[in-house]
Amino acid sequence: MHIGFLLPEYPHEKLPKSAGIGTSTQNLIKALIDNEIKITIFTYFQDIEEVFQDGEITIHKIKLRKYPLLTWKLNEGIIEKYINKIIKKDKIDVLEVVDWTGISANMNFNIPQVMRLHGSDTFFCHLEDREIKKANFNREKNAFQKADKIIAVSQFVAEKTNALFFESKQITVIPNGIYVDDFQPEISKRKEGVVLYFGTLIRKKGIFELAYIFNKLIQKNKNCSLLLVGNDAIDATEQRSTWELFQEKVSKKALAKVNYIGTVNYDKMKELINEASVCVFPSLAESFGMVTIEAMALEKPFVNTDYPWAHEIVVDGETGFLANPKSHQEFAKKINILLTDEKLASTMAKNARKEALKRFNITEIATQNIKVYTSLISKND
Secondary structure, three states: OEEEEEEOOOOOOOOOOOOHHHHHHHHHHHHHHHOOOEEEEEEEEEOOOEEEEEOOEEEEEEEOOOOOOOHHHHHHHHHHHHHHHHHHHHOOOEEEEEOHHHOOOOOOOOOOEEEEEOOOHHHHHHHHOOOOOHHHHHHHHHHHHHOOEEEEOOHHHHHHHHHHOOOOOOOEEOOOOEOHHHOOOOHHHOOOOEEEEEOOEOHHHOHHHHHHHHHHHHHHOOOOEEEEEOOEOEOOOOOOEHHHHHHHHOOHHHHOOEEEOOOOOHHHHHHHHHHOOEEEEOOOOOOOOHHHHHHHHOOOOEEEEOOHHHHOOOOEOOOEEEEOOOOHHHHHHHHHHHHHOHHHHHHHHHHHHHHHHHHOEHHHHHHHHHHHHHHHHHHHO
């Protein structure tokens, strides 16, 4: 079996910085390769045209061509032609596409397409109460309608996407996963009082809510500190650095206890999670929380957002705490409970790891994906 992936991002030094879609797809692809499945990745809107190997994976960078008019439409044709040529040459069986901006909407391929719902622009605009660009909505809806099979990373994103596009398509829910053996808890490395946020510094992840939460927390617990790890985004509303805006929202007393270190590699990130006392995920808009299951696998107590997608991952009060990020006092209170009640924090953390091992093992999740690919190939024969 040979699966192609059409992606806006993927973690590799020859490609631009990657976020959640790239990380979760990389985990899946590694597990597919373990099952002797051949993989080809197509990344679009790149700086140069290039083909290279990443171990057993073939990666194609498709260059963005800029024109005075119709740049997107003309590039759609270039991408379609390029991929069809490789499909024929390398005998690709299924092409997986993502929902983000509906890149596949106006492309036709001679093999089945499976779309994975990570969360479209329409989806996130709805959650953030922002206006969606009409062109993005139309492309995303068209791409959604034409996919032969649809996989969603959560029941929430499946139901919400169907509703937003006025559809009732059958959608298979398969969560993202991790290599659980790569996540080994090291309790001895824990540093007292360290509250860790990791992920992009961006409004939709609740980073500004975290500023207000930490203001409340530092009043309750003067011995705690906040560590921020991740890429700094330009805020869509104010067109300024999110980190700069964050600093303006915390009190002087709180800011003295905040440390922002930017992005780190995956291994360093796991080390920082092990060192933390508590992890926090105050996201306002999400389809599935990769950072949450990583913290769970590393046996880390955490406070997560009390929004619908989180309930598919977390059992409140058992595997972690859930709280509304906009309820700053309540969120801070739950963080402080985990900082001060070591017995409860330890019990929750152990429960969280057991849940992660049981539900988010990428080896088992890959098998579910293979069943979907196989059903498409059988139907196409």
